[in-house]
Structures are given as structure tokens and as C-alpha cells.
Amino acid sequence: MKFSLGPVLYFWPKAQMLQFYREAAASDIDIVYLGETVCSKRRELKFDDYIAIAHMLREAGKQVCLSSMTLYEAPGELRELRKYVDNGEFLVEANDVGAISMLQQQGLPFVAGAAINCYNQHTLRRLISMGLTRWVMPVEISGQWLSEVLNQSIIADIRDCFSTEVFSFGHLPLAWSGRCFTARSENRSKDQCELCCINYPQGREVKSQDGSSVFVLNGIQTQSGQRYNLVNQLSTMQGYVDIVRLSPQQQDTFYWLTKFKANINGTAPQPLPATDSNGYWLNLAGMATG
Amino acid sequence: MELLCPAGSMPALKTAIEHGADAVYIGLKDDTNARHFAGLNFDQAKLKEAASYVHQHGKKLHVAINTFAQPNSYQRWQQAVDMAADAGADVLILADIAVLAYAAARYPKLERHLSVQASATNAAAIDFYRQFNISRVVLPRVLSMQQVRALAHSCDIDLEVFAFGSLCIMAEGRCYLSSYMTGQSPNTAGACSPATFVNWQDNNGTLESRLNGILIDRFAPNETAGYPTLCKGRFKVGSDTYHALEEPTSLNTLDLLPQLYAEGIKSLKIEGRQRSPAYVAQITKVWRAAIDAVMATPERFNVQPQWQQVLAGLSEGSQTTLGAYHRKWK
Numbered sequence: 001m002k003f004s005l006g007p008v009l010y011f012w013p014k015a016q017m018l019q020f021y022r023e024a025a026a027s028d029i030d031i032v033y034l035g036e037t038v039c040s041k042r043r044e045l046k047f048d049d050y051i052a053i054a055h056m057l058r059e060a061g062k063q064v065c066l067s068s069m070t071l072y073e074a075p076g077e078l079r080e081l082r083k084y085v086d087n088g089e090f091l092v093e094a095n096d097v098g099a100i101s102m103l104q105q106q107g108l109p110f111v112a113g114a115a116i117n118c119y120n121q122h123t124l125r126r127l128i129s130m131g132l133t134r135w136v137m138p139v140e141i142s143g144q145w146l147s148e149v150l151n152q153s154i155i156a157d158i159r160d161c162f163s164t165e166v167f168s169f170g171h172l173p174l175a176w177s178g179r180c181f182t183a184r185s186e187n188r189s190k191d192q193c194e195l196c197c198i199n200y201p202q203g204r205e206v207k208s209q210d211g212s213s214v215f216v217l218n219g220i221q222t223q224s225g226q227r228y229n230l231v232n233q234l235s236t237m238q239g240y241v242d243i244v245r246l247s248p249q250q251q252d253t254f255y256w257l258t259k260f261k262a263n264i265n266g267t268a269p270q271p272l273p274a275t276d277s278n279g280y281w282l283n284l285a286g287m288a289t290g
Numbered sequence: 291m292e293l294l295c296p297a298g299s300m301p302a303l304k305t306a307i308e309h310g311a312d313a314v315y316i317g318l319k320d321d322t323n324a325r326h327f328a329g330l331n332f333d334q335a336k337l338k339e340a341a342s343y344v345h346q347h348g349k350k351l352h353v354a355i356n357t358f359a360q361p362n363s364y365q366r367w368q369q370a371v372d373m374a375a376d377a378g379a380d381v382l383i384l385a386d387i388a389v390l391a392y393a394a395a396r397y398p399k400l401e402r403h404l405s406v407q408a409s410a411t412n413a414a415a416i417d418f419y420r421q422f423n424i425s426r427v428v429l430p431r432v433l434s435m436q437q438v439r440a441l442a443h444s445c446d447i448d449l450e451v452f453a454f455g456s457l458c459i460m461a462e463g464r465c466y467l468s469s470y471m472t473g474q475s476p477n478t479a480g481a482c483s484p485a486t487f488v489n490w491q492d493n494n495g496t497l498e499s500r501l502n503g504i505l506i507d508r509f510a511p512n513e514t515a516g517y518p519t520l521c522k523g524r525f526k527v528g529s530d531t532y533h534a535l536e537e538p539t540s541l542n543t544l545d546l547l548p549q550l551y552a553e554g555i556k557s558l559k560i561e562g563r564q565r566s567p568a569y570v571a572q573i574t575k576v577w578r579a580a581i582d583a584v585m586a587t588p589e590r591f592n593v594q595p596q597w598q599q600v601l602a603g604l605s606e607g608s609q610t611t612l613g614a615y616h617r618k619w620k
Contacts, residue, residue, distance in 0.1 A: 077412070097419070098413075101418035118387070148362050179536075181535060209505055209531060215534075
């Protein structure tokens, strides 16, 4: 079982990003995903900055993968995607089928991210034939659903052609919109957002009127109010989850990496904070804890 | 320019045809479509009846099989495709890559449209789906008019847009908010904010709506209480309580009709398979008149006040919006 760091979903200042990746380089993470996946206006780090970080991480012994955006709406955004596809050295994570189309045309292997709608063995098999080498399943499906896909004979036969990865820690990315909710929360239009996401390095919390945490606003992305945390499910993942993904949080990401690694076999279970949930994996509502 | 109307039942379907729809879209009575609601939709016999009624009137029947097939019951999605083909549907509206591939191989001559649930928002994504010989793409409701225009210019494929109805503000097919709160989402169960999880409570005149225990909204006695669709609740962000994601409002593109027509948009879709025949009748009448007017003299098209009046009366919270089509949307 390997561990990965997902792309940073929030808009952090450049210095904070560089600091985070220096820590990543020094940590015992195996795989690091890099890139802006939420909003094309966030340009604290440009493509060349990400490539420089990628080289630094590779020299530190990490496998690096470039994550592309989830919601492409404008031709200029597709030109930026083309740069990722043509990078020439690193594997690319596709979060929109448009990226798969470009990667397939170049004959390149790819990671299908969690926002690619792959819910069954026939779709998975087809994506494998197009070049998929790693499948990050949609966040909303359960461990049982995953095992049902993998146990189908048309997948079991080619199980050595791809690896599986599960989003296991962090606020879950749940939706993407044409609207920027962070700008809306400051009563600005999307066109006049003034990049206000940079003021919210953990997103903006949305609470119900009686005080329950419901969602987190992260620009055009809506995240889960609860932090997802599968630290106590790792032993049940053995055999069919190859890579466990931790999504970078403002705090304690590497602390939790240590806790995860210690509990691979279930020998060091962790009490789950009340702000954490694990429902999706257990076939419950995502916000639930089982 | 086609007027494509929703029908959740035979009476709604007949009403849509009678009032001027060029085509009607329907779904089967299970979770193979994204409006899987109790008491709604068509079984095999009704499906055949629907096809024959629509064809007698020289119109077209589209069948939505637009959820994502599940590993242990994949056959149900195949059977849905078989059933629609057998009944004589003119078009399948599909989202799952595997189901698209199956339909393209098994029924190459049966037209395939890419469902909005496939979430194709850009030219590269549309290119991806061309391998399944789709003839039309239904665009998600997250694009601005400018972006729709750019796609119409750059993609050599028919485009369909949502013209009126409930407004999904998230890129369709990639929204998991409903399963986060209830365990069921459009992708996995064909439903958003399912009614079985809804609870209403009156607290000394204040009406509270909850979804699986989560407070979605509170209504004062003088306020109209809307269905607790989870993205349309009033929540707290910082010190403000407001519709953090979206107001209860309906999409209405009447004002954009000349532009949509000028860009060669092939079809205008009216949302609302869950709506009553009376709703379908009124909506169809207005849009038939508007499309006829724009096609007759596009340069002289004017939105009639009585159309807007009817549409406002049929809208959520009696409010309408241009949604993402309008750049200033916030």
C-alpha cells in the first residue's frame, strides 16, 4: 500500500505552497500530485513553477503526477491543459474527459481522477484500453462498490494493468459550478472576484442555521463540511486499494500521514474527531460516521 | 430549432404534443434515469404507447438512460437501451461511457445524444464522446452565453441547451452533494435530495425543512416554503445567513432566444419530468409561441409580457434567472 498527496485544492500563496512541498519532499509520502484543479484564475504558481517543484520532488525520490483541472469552460483553459499533456516527463491525472481525449491522442498513459464518471467494470475496461493506468474512484462510491467492480472477470483478468487509488483524507470535493461561491460570499461577481479565495486557505465554512457544519466553499468548488478520514479503514482496503490519497489540508496533513502509515494493518486505530466522517466508504451518507 | 418538452406520464406527454412540442423526453420506471421519482415515468407497455402516440403526431421521442450503471446490475442499463430501441424511440439520451458504447455497437442507427449528466462543457470533452457517434450534446447549465457561442462556433455537432426550469448550478453529473447528505445522488440513484429524507417541522409558526436531519431552511409565517433541495437552502457563512449556493429560482432564457437561434442551437430543452400535465401545457404553449416568433422574424423578436408572466408563475419562488448564461451571475 502506497500513500499519495493529492493536489492542493485551496488557493495558497506561493510561499506557503513552496513550504508545503519542501515538507512533502522530506516526508515519507510515495506519490505527489501537483497542479491547479479548481480555478484557472489562480496563478500564484504557473506551469513552470509546478514543473520546478516536480523536479525537486522527483530528486527527493517521489513519484510525481500532474493534476489537470476539473471544469474546463474556455478555449484558453484548454491551451493550458495542452501544456500539461505535452510536459514530456510526468504522468498526468485527468479530471475531465477532455484531458483523456488529448492524452489518448498522444498515446500517453493517464490517471483517471475522482471526477471522471467511472462507476462500473465496462467503463473502467474501456478507459484502460484508452491508456488508464491508475483509477481514482469517484468519492461517493463505497468500498463494497469498488470491490464489486474489481471482482468482475473482465477486470480481474487485467488487474495488473492498473492500480487503484482512494481519496481517504481531507474535505471531499463534491461539486463544481459556473458560479464562484467564495466571491458570492463576499458579494462579488465571479468576474470581479479579486482572487479572494487566497484569504481562505481552508475554504469558507457553511453552517446550517442551527450550527451544523454542512459544506466548505472553495471558489467554484463545494466541499464536504466534515473532513473525510479513513484512517481506521486501511486494513479493510488491503488487497484492492493500492494507493491511499491524502488531500493537503492547511493543518496536520503530515501528522495524519504518520497516523495512517502506523495503522495500515489496523494495529494503531485512531479516535475519529467529531469533525471527521467516513460514511461514503462504509456505504452510508458521506457525512455519516460508521 | 426544436422544442423538447419533459413528460413523466402519458397525460403529460400527450399534453406536450398537443401544445406544440417537437419532441418529448421521458425515462423508464427505475434508476436508469436521473428523475427516478415514485409514481413517475414509463414501464415497457407505456413506453410503446408513448412512442406510438408521438409518432402518430409526426413528433419524436427521446428516452433518457442517463445515470451510471452499477457493477452488479449493469444488465439493467443494457436492458433499458434494448427496451427503448424495441419500443421505437427516436433518440437515446446517455451519459455512461459503457452504455454509450453498448448502444453505439448494438443499435448504430438509433440516434444518441450526450446527456447533460455526462458533463461535457468544452470542445475537448465533446471530442472524447465523438467515438460513440453521438449526434448531439446537451450542454450543462454552467456555461455563459459567450462560452455557448464559442462551442457553437468550434464544434461541428448539434447543441441542445436548457431553456427553462429548475436550475442546477453545479456541473451536472459531477455533483455529489446529495449523496453526501443522504447516500443517494443523481449518479447513483437517479435522484437529488430524495423526498424520503425530507422532514418538515412547525416550531411556533416557523417552518423548518430538513434533509436527513440537516436543517436546510427556516420559513417565517409570511414566507413561501420551498422543497428542501440541498443547494437551495439558507445557510450561515461567516456572520451572514443567506442562500449560500443558490436561491430557489428557475432558469428562464426567453431573453436570450434570438442569440441562441442565431448561434444555430438545435434544441431548447424544458426541464421538469416531475411536473404536472398542467405545468407542461402552459410551459409548452409559451415556448412554442416564442420559438415560432423568433423563427419567423428573428430581428423583430420581442419577449411578450404575458409569456414572462406565465413563466414567472410557474417558477420556483416565482423568480427566474438567466443563470450562468449571464456573466454577472453571482
